[in-house]
Amino acid sequence: MKTSLFLWMYTLIAIAILAGCNSAEPHDESSEESARQPNILFIMSDDHAYQAISAYDDRLIHTPHIDRIASEGMLFERAFVTNSICAPSRAVILTGKHSHLNGLRDNGDRFDGAQQTISKLFQQNGYHTAIFGKWHLKTDPTGFDTWKVLPGQGHYYNPEFRTSQGKEVDSGYVTDLITDFSLEWIDQVKNDNKPFFLVYQHKAPHREWLPKEEDYKAFTKKTFPEPATLFDDYSGRSKAAQEAEMRISDHMGLTNDNKIKPSVAESHGFTDFLPWYSNAYHNNLDRMSDEERQAWDAVYDPINEEFDAQNLKGDELTSWKYQRYMQDYLGSIAAVDNNVGRVLDYLEENDLADNTVVIYTSDQGFYLGEHGWFDKRFMYEESFRTPLMIRWPGVVEAGSRNSDLVQNLDFAQTMLDMAGIPMPEDMQGKSMVPLLKNKNPIWRKALYYHYYEYPGIHAVKRHIGARTDQYKLIHFYDDIDEWELFDLESDPDELSNVYDTPEYSDVQDEMHEILMELAQHYKDSVGMEQAKWRE
Structure with missing residues (x-):
């Protein structure tokens, strides 16, 4: 290289200090736009691919409510993660540090809640703080005044939640419940003379993709275009691509994933790739009430009968599994979109929208049949890239788009900067506030994974x-x-x-x-x- 990347980085730091674009000091409270600290609503879904948001790509699904955040704010075209897997991504966002420093490298690790987190920093700087929904970090949340989170992956129907008071089971559909809890909490704190920091995190559309009744009735009738690389043979690439066990053809479960009864699958000679698949099928459906199960069976029993009659093999079976995958995955997203709409409407109806930053993202990207895969993990674009849109009324130009290389490593410092809270020097990201304000700062040229x-x-x-x-x-x-x-x-x-x-x-x-x-x-x-x- 003609110029050392280190020299380039240090030059950027010097420019940033002179320009004040990434200062560790709070905003000037005398300025009009920072006279009031904004509320911050951080919305994150689990495994929500950017390809499944119509603001990015409208070939699979229409998501009008999530799109509203982009149309009223900024959409980031090139947002990425540092480690494409659920728990590590969440730890990076909470700490503003890469996995090797925050101590959570994979889903088997436990998060050290004693360390510095943005929730604690918001709490220490006068914010109400709460988290509802997906947590997935094994230890109890810290830095939150109120928390109600799913244990582990959680369930779609009649899920159990953990709170500081113990465990409880709530009746209903998980996406609706997480929204109910979040809105109830905002209603309790909205009239206090304090801003709020709310982490509102959905389980959906995480595997095994059980949509709400109105959505599975609609989406099981749809047919979706196949990706060009659905039958990728991985020729000319590493053994890593060839040996990964997330092919729709071989590794997706007919039972737990595609909702085929174990007895039907077995009658055609299919066995579960992993032994827990059939148990997961029963565990998910057994959580339903009698009424919920009757409605489910009315739609999925005919699907089972059709599958039983077709006797599919080879590429035809892969194409069928892909359609079943998309129907349930996208059906799960429909409920997320509708509930995001509920929250946005609530903010408008309660005169909170103008002083509330709304951020929508996912914990990483996801494969929707590209390269024949489902899941994530790889540094290839579909799992490395994540959706990101930010609405900040009065600051961010509505309908704007950004093509800089940003990362979930930047989220912590960005939110702190928005609130005028000093950004700790040991955080490793960069505040995106200059990008949001269209100040055209000199930005990073490379990302690390x-x-x-x-x-x-x-x-x-x-x-x-x-x-x-x-x-x-x-x-x-x-x-x-x-x-x-x-x-x-x-x-x-x-x-x-x-x-x-x-x-x-x-x-x-x-x-x-x-x-x-x-x-x-x-x-x-x-x-x-x-x-x-x-x-």
Whole structure:
């Protein structure tokens, strides 16, 4: 590289200090826009792919209420995560630090609630704080005045919740209940002379995708376009892509995922890829009331009968499983969209909208049949990229779009900056406030990624990587040692690994330097070791 990335980074820091664009000091309280600290509503769904939001792509579903946040605020076209898996992503958002520093590398780890979090910082700076819905960090939430969270993954129907007082089971559909709790809490605190910080997090559309009655009745009648790479054979790419266990064809469960009765699946010679699939099928449906189950069976029994009669095999079976996947996955999103609409309407009706920042995102992206997959984990675009839209009335231009490389690592500092709360120096992200204000700051040129959960479900190898505007370098390590390099401009689907090809030798060297310097910058000792390459 002609210019060291470190030199570039330090230059940015100096410019930022001079321009005051990422100051650790609170906003000037005398300015009109910061006279009142805004309420902050952070909405996060679980496994919500950007492809399944019509503000990004309207081929699969129409999401008018979520789209409203984008049309009244800013949509980020290139938002990414640092580690594409549920619990680590949540820990990064809470701490503003990469997984190796916040201590939560994979879903097996427990979150250390004693460490610094944005909830504590908001609480210490005069905010009401609460979280409702998905938590997934094993320990109890800290820094929240009020919390009511799902244990583990939680359930769609009649779910159990954990609170500071113990456990309870609530009757109803999980997406509606999480919204009910959130609105009830806002109603309690809205008239206090204090702003609020509300973390409103949905279980949906996490596996196993059980939609609400009105939505499964509608979506099971729909047919969806297949992605161009549904039958990807992974030729020319690493063993990591070839050996991952998340193919719709082989690893998606006919029972728990596609809602085929275990007895029907077995009668056609199908066995569960994992032994818990059939148990999950029964556990999910057994939570329903008699009335709920009757309504479900009225729709899904005919689907079972049709499947039983068709005797599908090979690619035809994969295509059928894809349609069943999309019907339930997208049906689960419909309830999220409707409930987001409930919350936005409530803010308007109660004169809260003008002083409330609304953020919508997901804990990571998700595969909707691309490369033949479901799930996430990889640094390939569909799971690495996440939806992000922010509405900040009076500050963010309605209908604006941003194409800078932002990351969930930036969320903590952005929210603190919005509130005029000093941003701790040990946080590793950057406030996006200058981007939201269209001040055109000098922004980062590369993103860093590190995935750890291997061995584990879906068998995605450990890997690190760097992404720039045009290129992506990935190193799969642990039980393999393989590199991939993609030119995202000429190969947006990431089908052709150009690592070690002569025409990309200069790009390859530059990307290696960027990867090493990012690992060093973020103080990732394992990453620094794995970023080494042969000269």
